[in-house]
Amino acid sequence: MIEGAAWRKWVFVNIPIILFVFVLLFPFYWMVITTVRPDAELYRPWNAPNYNPFWTWQPTLEHIQYLLEETLFGTWMLNTMIIALTSTVISLVCGVFAGYALARLNFPFAGSLGTGIFVTYLVPQTLLFIPLSDIIRNFRLGDSPWALILTYPTFLIPFCTWLMMGYFKAIPKELEECARIDGASRFKAMLYIILPIAVPGILSAGIFAFTLSWNEFIYALVFLASPEQKTVPVGVTSELIRGDVFFWGPLMAGALLGSIPVALVYSFFVEHYVAGMTGAVKG
Amino acid sequence: MSATTTTAPSVGLRRAPRGRLSMLFEDERWLAMALLFPTMVLLGLFIAYPFVTGVLLSMSSARVGMPGEFVGMANFAKLWNDPIFARAVYNTFLYTIVTTILKLGLGLWLAVLLNRHFRGKAFVRAFILLPFIIPTVLSTFAWKWMFDPTFSVLNWTFRTLGLIDTRINWLGDPDLAMLSIVVVNVWRGVPFYAISLLAGLQTISPDLHEAAAIDGARPWARFWHITWPLLLPVTMVVVLFSVIQTFADFQLVYVLTGGGPANATHLFATYAYQIAIGTGLLSEGAAISLAMFPVLFLVVIVQLLYIRRVETR
Numbered sequence: 001m002i003e004g005a006a007w008r009k010w011v012f013v014n015i016p017i018i019l020f021v022f023v024l025l026f027p028f029y030w031m032v033i034t035t036v037r038p039d040a041e042l043y044r045p046w047n048a049p050n051y052n053p054f055w056t057w058q059p060t061l062e063h064i065q066y067l068l069e070e071t072l073f074g075t076w077m078l079n080t081m082i083i084a085l086t087s088t089v090i091s092l093v094c095g096v097f098a099g100y101a102l103a104r105l106n107f108p109f110a111g112s113l114g115t116g117i118f119v120t121y122l123v124p125q126t127l128l129f130i131p132l133s134d135i136i137r138n139f140r141l142g143d144s145p146w147a148l149i150l151t152y153p154t155f156l157i158p159f160c161t162w163l164m165m166g167y168f169k170a171i172p173k174e175l176e177e178c179a180r181i182d183g184a185s186r187f188k189a190m191l192y193i194i195l196p197i198a199v200p201g202i203l204s205a206g207i208f209a210f211t212l213s214w215n216e217f218i219y220a221l222v223f224l225a226s227p228e229q230k231t232v233p234v235g236v237t238s239e240l241i242r243g244d245v246f247f248w249g250p251l252m253a254g255a256l257l258g259s260i261p262v263a264l265v266y267s268f269f270v271e272h273y274v275a276g277m278t279g280a281v282k283g
Numbered sequence: 284m285s286a287t288t289t290t291a292p293s294v295g296l297r298r299a300p301r302g303r304l305s306m307l308f309e310d311e312r313w314l315a316m317a318l319l320f321p322t323m324v325l326l327g328l329f330i331a332y333p334f335v336t337g338v339l340l341s342m343s344s345a346r347v348g349m350p351g352e353f354v355g356m357a358n359f360a361k362l363w364n365d366p367i368f369a370r371a372v373y374n375t376f377l378y379t380i381v382t383t384i385l386k387l388g389l390g391l392w393l394a395v396l397l398n399r400h401f402r403g404k405a406f407v408r409a410f411i412l413l414p415f416i417i418p419t420v421l422s423t424f425a426w427k428w429m430f431d432p433t434f435s436v437l438n439w440t441f442r443t444l445g446l447i448d449t450r451i452n453w454l455g456d457p458d459l460a461m462l463s464i465v466v467v468n469v470w471r472g473v474p475f476y477a478i479s480l481l482a483g484l485q486t487i488s489p490d491l492h493e494a495a496a497i498d499g500a501r502p503w504a505r506f507w508h509i510t511w512p513l514l515l516p517v518t519m520v521v522v523l524f525s526v527i528q529t530f531a532d533f534q535l536v537y538v539l540t541g542g543g544p545a546n547a548t549h550l551f552a553t554y555a556y557q558i559a560i561g562t563g564l565l566s567e568g569a570a571i572s573l574a575m576f577p578v579l580f581l582v583v584i585v586q587l588l589y590i591r592r593v594e595t596r
Binding site: 016020105107108158 | 555
């Protein structure tokens, strides 16, 4: 790369990057500072004199305490965790199997099935939530975690399948043929030879699927009714607002704590996450 | 394997059916069917089946707890004359087009910046994706708090800088509310565009740029004649994905304005939710969300054709 004078680098690279980072991260700073700020400081009008909204000298944990003691936040976290983990595991198993079949096996209609799964990948949840809510009610799944555990795979499986297809296609066929010559069945060759090689792909798909299910909102909003069944996004939305009154302190505390599991998973597996995301796009 | 086959004969007998099954799975067609079975069941039950019932529902007069009867296209005819629906259609197109242009422009700029060398690059790259990975509803609440009519930090900042005297009612005015929604969507989408496009940029060999630079091409010309054409396939897919997600968006508007003020910021999905879940008119709600289908279908077709063209090249 050809580099110019130092000031040019500042104007064209460093300053724009600093601005981007500032704007992209400021709302999270705002979340944190609101969480630890006492109510008396929080509700000062925008034009109050001598007021610095960016810092507090009296940090407090009262909002977090309220969130944990007065609401069902812990239950929501647990619900979300169980639902996200279970639907991720189901989707991974289905996606790995389907991806293997579509990438490796010859069978009639393989092409159109692959296209079909790809098309369901592009079906947004908002297209089908109304008839689905009817179906969930008819299946007697309403207001139970199963309503989400069984429906989340509909948007996770296509993604996992698509990503795994890419991984499986890149693994040379000879590896599998060697195992087959040594007497392994097709299924065993898949299980013991191909799957271990595809572990990075499975990890990427799993991490991405986990964050997607943690993020899901409209199904959880429509299919669940009682407060103790809710997931974090829905619980925070519906239980920390009374009519027109927003409990901003606990709300921001909930937003912050509710983001931590995803942020942790992300921070441990940044590269896998990015591989999953860009792989999902490149197909 | 050999250890199990040399045990007592009774064990061997019990294992016989499994042996037959694995014989069956030696046939690729049977194995493929078995492997695809769970996926097909789940997608059939919760995508194909609701799609069919959704179409039937939209042509009925069903409400919550009332099956209703067949009414043909009456729900769609009613929508045709519904000014709120017209506004929602207008909003959805405006929202999709404006945010997509902004996200692509800013995302591309950020991707090009991230492709340069600077200190703390890995750190920056990891952190800027946060808006995309943090659950949308939760980060949108942070924005709603920043847009609060009385306690807005944005208003405080603008006043302190001497830019405004009266407060800006970010979410209370129809046009400003739409603008606020666009801002939050762009904020959330730019990292996704940037990181995806960066992955595309990194596959472009720096040799091409050096060769062009030696031939005297200015940076802008190099971007336009080398980077952009080579990045186009990734860009196409990213844009089509994002268009679908944005067109069918729900969470942002639901949290920020709930479709208000006075139904001025509804999108297809939020209006469908309000009619179907809020007022219980299931059939009309289903008709509203199905009205998205033609556009989504068109985008999917474009995407499939494009992928096929790239693959056959």
